[in-house]
Amino acid sequence: MTESKTVRNAGSRTETGSSFGRGKNSDSNQAGLMIEPRQHLLDLDDLSAAEITGLLNSAEGMLEIAGRDVRKSPALRGKTIITMFFENSTRTRVSFEQAGKILGADVINVTASASSTSKGESLLNTVKTLQAMQIDGLVVRHPHSGAPYFIAKHTDASVVNAGDGTHAHPTQALLDLFTARRHLGDLAGKKIAIVGDVLYSRVARSDIIAFQKMGAEVVISCPNTLLPDEWKPGSIHGDETGFGGLTVAKSVDEAVEDADVVMPLRIQQERQDAGHLPSLREYSNRWGINAARLSTARDGALLMHPGPMNEGVEVSSEVAHGAQSVVEEQVRNGVAVRMAVLYALCAPSRSSRNGGRNGG
Numbered sequence: 001m002t003e004s005k006t007v008r009n010a011g012s013r014t015e016t017g018s019s020f021g022r023g024k025n026s027d028s029n030q031a032g033l034m035i036e037p038r039q040h041l042l043d044l045d046d047l048s049a050a051e052i053t054g055l056l057n058s059a060e061g062m063l064e065i066a067g068r069d070v071r072k073s074p075a076l077r078g079k080t081i082i083t084m085f086f087e088n089s090t091r092t093r094v095s096f097e098q099a100g101k102i103l104g105a106d107v108i109n110v111t112a113s114a115s116s117t118s119k120g121e122s123l124l125n126t127v128k129t130l131q132a133m134q135i136d137g138l139v140v141r142h143p144h145s146g147a148p149y150f151i152a153k154h155t156d157a158s159v160v161n162a163g164d165g166t167h168a169h170p171t172q173a174l175l176d177l178f179t180a181r182r183h184l185g186d187l188a189g190k191k192i193a194i195v196g197d198v199l200y201s202r203v204a205r206s207d208i209i210a211f212q213k214m215g216a217e218v219v220i221s222c223p224n225t226l227l228p229d230e231w232k233p234g235s236i237h238g239d240e241t242g243f244g245g246l247t248v249a250k251s252v253d254e255a256v257e258d259a260d261v262v263m264p265l266r267i268q269q270e271r272q273d274a275g276h277l278p279s280l281r282e283y284s285n286r287w288g289i290n291a292a293r294l295s296t297a298r299d300g301a302l303l304m305h306p307g308p309m310n311e312g313v314e315v316s317s318e319v320a321h322g323a324q325s326v327v328e329e330q331v332r333n334g335v336a337v338r339m340a341v342l343y344a345l346c347a348p349s350r351s352s353r354n355g356g357r358n359g360g
C-alpha cells in the first residue's frame with residue numbers, strides 16, 4: 001500500500017519557455033478574456049487561474065454558438081488551421097476540426113500515415129513545409145513528450161498541444177474543468193479523485209495542475225507500479241512544479257470517499273508490456289470504479305472519464321453510462337473549449353501574435 005501523502009515535487013517537465021507562450025505584441029485578443037495574447041497552448045503550468053477562468057468563460061459563449069441550429073461564426077474566417085495527428089484520436093481530432101469549422105476557419109487534417117513523414121521526412125522539415133503555407137494554427141498530437149515545444153520553436157503559427165506522450169493534454173484538462181465547473185460551480189475546495197494509470201497519463205498530469213490551480217483538492221490512487229517515481233514517498237518536492245499539494249491516497253476507497261468528482265483513467269493496455277499489472281481482472285477488482293465505490297463519493301458526485309473507456313476494466317458499464325456520468329457532456333463541451341482556445345490563439349493577426357517574427 002502507498003502511504004497517504006502530499007506531493008511536493010514531480011512532473012515530467014519538458015524543455016519549455018512559456019507553455020501558453022506570450023506573443024510580444026499586446027494586441028487585444030478581442031474575446032473579452034482575462035488573458036494576455038498568447039501564441040501557443042502547450043501545457044497549463046504557466047497559465048494563471050485568471051487566465052484559465054478567462055478561457056472557461058469564453059467557452060460558455062462558444063457552447064451557445066455550438067448549440068445553435070446553424071452553427072457558424074465568422075470569427076476565424078480567412079484563418080487556416082492544420083490538425084496534425086501522429087497518434088490515433090477520435091475525440092480530440094474531431095472536436096478541434098469541428099471547433100475550427102464552426103468559427104469559420106479552413107481546417108486541414110494531416111495524419112502521420114498520410115503525410116510525408118511516412119516517407120522519412122523529419123518533423124522539422126514537415127513543420128517548415130507547413131510554415132511555408134502561412135498557416136495560422138497547428139494542432140499537434142505526438143507520441144513523444146515535448147514534440148509540440150519543438151514544433152513551436154520552428155513556426156510562426158500558434159501551436160496547440162493535443163496530447164504529447166505522457167506529458168500533457170491541456171485542452172482535455174480545460175474541458176474537464178469546464179464540465180466540472182458547470183455542475184459544481186466554484187471548484188475551490190472540491191475533492192477530485194483521479195484513479196488509475198497515472199504513470200502513463202498525460203490527462204492526469206494536466207488535470208492535476210488545472211484543478212489545483214482552481215483551488216481544488218486533488219487525490220490520486222493507483223497501484224504502486226503505476227505511481228511515478230517522483231511522487232513516491234521520500235521525494236523532494238516543490239510547489240513550482242504545479243504538483244505541490246497533490247495527495248496520494250492509501251487506497252482507492254480513501255480517494256473516492258466524499259469526492260466531488262471521480263475520474264478513472266484509461267488503462268493504457270498498449271503501454272502495459274512492462275508488466276505493471278498482474279491482470280486486468282485483478283486491476284478491475286481492486287481499482288475499478290463501480291457503483292459500490294461511487295456510492296461513497298458525495299451525493300451528486302460526477303463520474304468523469306477522458307475517454308476512450310475500457311468498460312469493465314477501470315470503470316463498470318453501469319457507472320460509465322449511469323446517472324452520475326458526464327462523459328458524453330465532456331465530449332460535447334470539448335468542442336466549445338477548443339473553440340475558445342482556437343479563438344484566443346488564432347484570432348489575432350499572425351504579426352501581432354509573434355511580434356513580426358518570421359521565424360522558421
Ligand code: CP
Binds near residue numbers: 093
Ligand atoms: N481524451 C482523448 O484524448 O481522446 P482521443 O484520444 O480520442 O482524442
